[in-house]
Amino acid sequence: MERLMIPGPAELHPDDLAVLAEQTVPHYGDRWAPFFRGLLDDVAHLLDAETAYILPGSGTAGIEIAIANLFAAGDRVVVPDTGYFATRVAEVAEALGLRVKLVATPLGAPVDPDGLDLAGADGLLAVHVDSTTGIRHPVEELARRARAAGVTFVVDAVASAGGERLRLRESGIDAVVTAPQKGLAAPPGLAIVAFDRRGSEQIRRHRPRSWFFDLTRWQEARDKDEWEPHPVTMPTAVVRALAASVARIASVGVDSWIADRHALAGYLRSRLRAAGFDVFAPDGHAANLVTVVPCDDPDLYARRAIRHGLMIGRGLPPLAGAVRIGLLGETATTASVDRIVRALEDRT
């Protein structure tokens, strides 16, 4: 099996793999309930949020949860089209009956907050780092624009949380969505949705047309059920591995953890450029967890990586002519960076 240098899922720390191998525990009771409540608090802290929810699901489920609990059918939302995952966000909003304005933006540049017309909108939904391009978009400036326009702002941080700083409470982001298998270096299988205080108040005013995704129900279980702090069976193994990884990040310190990823991504870009490769993201806007390298023959580079025992990601539409390199989990090391650059260079 090749080592994973894809933009997710991440390879797991051996200690977290050992947690996964432990016998199944009940998702309720005197040990589980305080443990799970503590994890919710730790995840909220890591995301700088007022409150966090963890549900069985995926990043896309999290997008649906955030939208369904913050907006009603018929609401108008603006989505800057930053790539594959922005169109996904727009699709989810449309499936929920929202009126979506997908705003064209230059693919190779960060979204321009001043160019966004939010008149008449109820919400702004933006991708923090679109894995299509490896560009980090200016969500804090977008938050100020959204706050000024009085619209609710949701950030898709699936490809950024744990790798880029999020400052919900000071910036005015109402909700962020992520998943465990990227910057949090945990196994896939969960949706993570976090809110600042304003977002948290707003979810109490909307009940989605869904039982499972209705966060008011999840909040009630957390508040009232001493025995089982969630309304459904949780993926206990995955949750426990997430807790182990979150504790590890906390032990380093979130800021240090992210600074390390920032330095490593800079090192990857400098090594790539020294080897004659381009990096798609403009300087100052390059993401920490995913680096996109435009190329004519992505398959060639993917095969070179495999020959060296590594797996990288292919380009995603509309930027199919690229490879994508992830710096997540156990392969976020300078040794891995050296190895992948050597592999991409290897013409033998």
Place this chain on the structure above:
Amino acid sequence: MERLMIPGPAELHPDDLAVLAEQTVPHYGDRWAPFFRGLLDDVAHLLDAETAYILPGSGTAGIEIAIANLFAAGDRVVVPDTGYFATRVAEVAEALGLRVKLVATPLGAPVDPDGLDLAGADGLLAVHVDSTTGIRHPVEELARRARAAGVTFVVDAVASAGGERLRLRESGIDAVVTAPQKGLAAPPGLAIVAFDRRGSEQIRRHRPRSWFFDLTRWQEARDKDEWEPHPVTMPTAVVRALAASVARIASVGVDSWIADRHALAGYLRSRLRAAGFDVFAPDGHAANLVTVVPCDDPDLYARRAIRHGLMIGRGLPPLAGAVRIGLLGETATTASVDRIVRALEDRT
């Protein structure tokens, strides 16, 4: 940690724990896609269904998926009130905008198919084994009634699949819902929804107001995407452990596997009765995976179990005055049955 004799989650086979401990694999590519498609076929076969879907989620998510894809808001459905999980099914249908008739039924008896009035209904939603009572309800007879009345029939088999025979294709059940952590002896974290041919055709006529739970989207990915046969990131570790457990059941043979559970549940009931305990389910309708023992002081019996290193379930409303014993996974053995009966008897 106590051994689990609760009605779920199940303790896992050591080989499946070893699968969970393996490094994360990508949820796409040449190895994953055929593996996942094969698992869908194997699960459909195990449930005697035409087609099965596996999504990140839980049993309740599966109920929502089945209802959302088979019915539209405003549709009328009948739900026999067989206990806690029947009220859950009714709640989910109501959250989706269906008009629900929750039909009172005697708690201590199987649903009487001839007593059900399906006039004007679009659907019948019934729980196969309600974990509240440990009673197995006659879903095949209900299927005949539903088919005669021209209504769509959905079975909540969360507490029965893998432990009770389901015959979708011959009986006319349109859809069944289950989850991995009960009779399939796998880790929690997935929703499993399976359809016979008629149910499978019907889901193509309804698009739910949801992106994530829209099975047409899941079917398209399975049909068309050679690289990634599902539209979101899957909980790879949990899926792989489910596949290992499903393969183990298939190697025994589904019928033999279920016959073993039937014999073991009979043995538990005879041992309990010999020790002076009651069993709530009437003879001939007792479930294989969960046995409910009415008692005045459930806490006393739960404490006795814990003193013997075992964990049993407490009663669920409306039958709180009971304990519930699960025969799932690694503790579905005669040795465990002997041990739990000794524990419940132990007055020291």
